[in-house]
Amino acid sequence: MEELSPKQLAVKQLKQQFLEALQANNAQEVLQILHTGKLDIDTVLEVEDPSMVLASYKQGYWLPGYKLERSWAMGIHVSVMYNALETTLVLLQEGAAVNRMPNGKTPLHVACTVSNSDCVALLLAHGAKVNSLSLSGHTPLHHCISGESVDCAKQLILKGAKVNMPSHSNDGETPLHTVARLGVPELLALYLAHGATVDVVNSLQETPLITAAFWAFDAKEQSFSQNHRFICRLLLDHQADPNRQELDYKTALHKAAWNCDHVLMQMLLEAGADTRAMDINGCAPIQYLLKVTGVRPMAIPELCYQLLLNYNAARIYPPQFHKVLQSCHDYPRAVEVMVNSYERLKPTKKWRTSIPDDCYERHKDFYDSMFAVCSNTPRSLLHLTRCTIRSSLGGFCQRGVAQLPLPSPMKKYILLEPEGILY
Structure with missing residues (x-):
């Protein structure tokens, strides 16, 4: 030295x-x-x-350890x-x-x-x-x-800070994107009150709603963020478009389905989110949900499937139904919701091999009832009536059933409320 x-x-x-x-x-x-x-x-x-x-530092800079x-x-x-x-x-x-x-x-x-x-x-x-x-x-x-x-x-804005100014970095985030990502509803409300554009996009064409929907789930902690959900509520109340698509054509509903977040999914669906919107790979939100059902232990997947199907999501192509079993075999209530969305469903040889033996034994009563019901024989008249009502209501199923002069248990039945067994 x-x-x-x-x-x-x-x-x-x-x-x-x-x-x-x-x-x-x-x-x-x-x-x-x-x-x-x-x-x-x-x-x-x-x-x-x-x-x-x-x-x-600028993105891409090499940062020696001592500088950090x-x-x-x-x-x-x-x-x-x-x-x-x-x-x-x-x-x-x-x-x-x-x-x-x-x-x-x-x-x-x-x-x-x-x-x-x-x-x-x-x-x-x-x-x-x-x-x-x-x-x-x-x-x-x-x-x-x-x-x-x-x-x-507040002081910055009063002195002329630009609430819609994007960063000059690769992400192109506006302050609205930043607080949507980090989950700070107080700041988001402040920016909206001072003229922030609710559907402004970053360099990936993501709106703040898409950003907040994605970051609403903490994968490390396996927990959902109430702040991010509140931010989505604020954005939707300010007329954010739930069907805006980012660079890969994913919508906020794709992000919420990926998180298996039934609260946020319901919020988006009530605001008019399209359950059939497809991303760049031709995947709708229900495909995203299938991919993550087994890795979201804090979620309630059957509620997510119910919501999508009650808002007119396209069902899984019947010959590919074994993929539902591959993803959801340990969640029989989710499988029940999916099965009951069809008038009838014929099993293939892949069905049984898609369910691990230990899982089959854990849920034997349910799976025995599933294989008994899914055969060449027609389903019950009650089930067929349910399917007819659902078909006639189409995309208005969730809201339409609520207005029908029927007892509450019947409404739940029409909306695919799982009962633990198929009949």
């Missing part, structure tokens, strides 16, 4: 003293150091920054990061630059990242550019990412 000269060592020690004073919000010491004239107010410091609050732990910043960045309000005011009064970004972010980006609304107000009052772009191509409004950031966002 190269040995430092006494002068270099003194500068290094002064920088460290300056940094510690900033972090401790010691405005008096910061002022004393600046008045010695030995340290420029906009000196770039090296700061511990494992969460990358201070740093912003430490960032470069001026004193104004550090004081904002540590919510050191008095020190921030001193630096601004002493003429600190408010729009420089030594590691890709301006102080205003940093203030929004840490939800520091007081510092946002100070920076804006001292000439911070409200729509400045970070190195990654994001505005300060893009960095308002939590419920605590609402006050920051």
Whole structure:
């Protein structure tokens, strides 16, 4: 390691003293150091920054490990990061630059990242550019990412922040997409109230509704997000189009079906989502549901199948029904819903081989009833009546049955409510 000269060592020690004073919000010491004239107010410091609050990089940059732990910043960045309000005011009064970004972010980006609304107000009052772009191509409004950031966002908007401005990065996200992805309904409502375009698209042609529908399920935690569902509700209430298709022609309903999210599926279907919309591979939402039924333990798949079929989804091609059994064999209630959507269904040799032996034994009563019912003999008159009513109602089955002068158990029967056995 190269040995430092006494002068270099003194500068290094002064920088460290300056940094510690900033972090401790010691405005008096910061002022004393600046008045010695030995340290420029906009000196770039090296700061511990494992969460990358201070740093912003272009997509595709190679990031050495040390850059992810430490960032470069001026004193104004550090004081904002540590919510050191008095020190921030001193630096601004002493003429600190408010729009420089030594590691890709301006102080205003940093203030929004840490939800520091007081510092946002100070920076804006001292000439911070409200729509400045970070190195990654994001505005300060893009960095308002939590419920605590609402006050920051309000101040930015009042000073002219563009709520429909896409990022200059590969994703092309607007602030509305960002909060839809992260699940922050307070910010989404704020942006909508200030003119955000509800069906604005990103670089993948995804609307905020499509984005929120996808991120409503946390695959790692195997849980559904109420915040994302609330965001979808807000967007639909503001006339978001449930049938807009992204680059691969998937709709929000495809995303909700992939998540096996019956709550969100019902919301979208009631808003007019098309159950027969096909993606670029010719798959409708029901095919997406089939793919994930076995890997969504927190879901209630039979409700998802009921909803799609009651809103006129195309049924699985009968000769391919063994694929339903391959996907849903451990969910007999889902299989029951699917079987009961047909007037009659003839089994093939692939049916039995699609059900593992141990699964068959676990649900023996149900599968015995299924093979007994699915034969060359007609189904019961009650079932055939159900099918006739469903066919006549078509896509209005869910809403139409509710208006029929029938007892509740009969309505549930027509809407394919599973009973645990086929007859």
